[in-house]
Amino acid sequence: MGRPMDVWKSIAVVTLLTASGVGLADVSGMLKLCTGCHGEDGRGMTADMPIIAGLSAIVQEDALYGYADGNRNCGTTPMMCKSAERLTEDQIVELAAHYAAMPYVAAGEEFDAALAEAGKAIHDRDCAICHHAAGSGDEDEVVLHGQRKDYLRYALQQYAAGERMQLPAMAKKISALASEDIEALVNYYASYRN
Numbered sequence: 001m002g003r004p005m006d007v008w009k010s011i012a013v014v015t016l017l018t019a020s021g022v023g024l025a026d027v028s029g030m031l032k033l034c035t036g037c038h039g040e041d042g043r044g045m046t047a048d049m050p051i052i053a054g055l056s057a058i059v060q061e062d063a064l065y066g067y068a069d070g071n072r073n074c075g076t077t078p079m080m081c082k083s084a085e086r087l088t089e090d091q092i093v094e095l096a097a098h099y100a101a102m103p104y105v106a107a108g109e110e111f112d113a114a115l116a117e118a119g120k121a122i123h124d125r126d127c128a129i130c131h132h133a134a135g136s137g138d139e140d141e142v143v144l145h146g147q148r149k150d151y152l153r154y155a156l157q158q159y160a161a162g163e164r165m166q167l168p169a170m171a172k173k174i175s176a177l178a179s180e181d182i183e184a185l186v187n188y189y190a191s192y193r194n
């Protein structure tokens with residue numbers, strides 16, 4: 001719904017900016033690189049790709065800077081960090097805006113109901129203050145509800161191992177989690193539907 005339009009709109013913007021000499025000549029080329037993994041719809045070509053469609057532009061920009069400067073590892077695919085390293089600030093703004101304009105639709109993956117229930121209790125206690133479902137929290141919050149399981153598990157394991165930059169307030173909560181707690185949280189976020 002409206003997505004093909006967004007793509008064309010963004011291509012038009014890129015063409016316009018290129019023609020006016022703003023120097024964004026290769027944003028459309030860059031977008032091709034991104035869609036190879038994230039898909040035209042920003043929902044990912046494989047289950048280990050995070051959904052980026054509908055994430056706020058600021059959240060995406062922070063993530064891209066994190067991949068470019070090494071604060072975020074790319075254990076699943078080094079190409080994500082290599083792609084980010086190649087982006088100029090203008091391209092980061094442009095690409096983040098492109099995916100932010102799409103609707104956020106939960107992955108709708110399978111989950112274990114008992115684990116999800118246990119995960120909800122942990123979320124409500126430790127995470128709910130900063131992470132709400134899309135549309136129900138601060139616009140620039142990081143959305144976990146409905147994000148892909150494989151990606152969440154990987155990101156949480158990295159945080160737990162201290163291999164990914166995080167807020168001290170979050171690190172305190174994550175470091176107190178057992179590995180079963182991580183699996184419970186992953187199943188809780190996977191149980192979300194919108």
Ligand code: HEC
Pocket residue numbers: 030031033034035036037038048049050051052055059060061063064072073074075076077079080083084087095096151154155
């Ligand atoms: C080779 C596949 C691949 C390519 C190419 C790629 N990505 Fe990614 N992207 C990933 C994977 C996998 C992750 C999760 C990586 C991680 O954190 O471990 C990711 C993460 C992200 C995130 C963070 C999502 C979140 O929830 O925090 C953003 C934003 C993003 N990519 C945007 C882009 C953009 C823009 C491009 C094009 C310049 C791009 N990616 C190119 C695979 C790719």
Ligand code: HEC
Pocket residue numbers: 050062063066122123126127128129130131142143144152155156165166167169170173174185
């Ligand atoms: C004090 C606020 C705060 C608390 C509490 C918090 N987080 Fe976060 N969380 C953040 C912020 C801010 C980020 C974005 C960090 C970045 O730049 O990558 C984040 C990122 C994440 C990510 C990575 C998402 C992505 O797409 O890259 C996961 C997973 C996550 N948090 C899980 C949790 C879980 C699970 C808890 C509870 C155990 C928790 N957080 C508690 C603020 C918080």
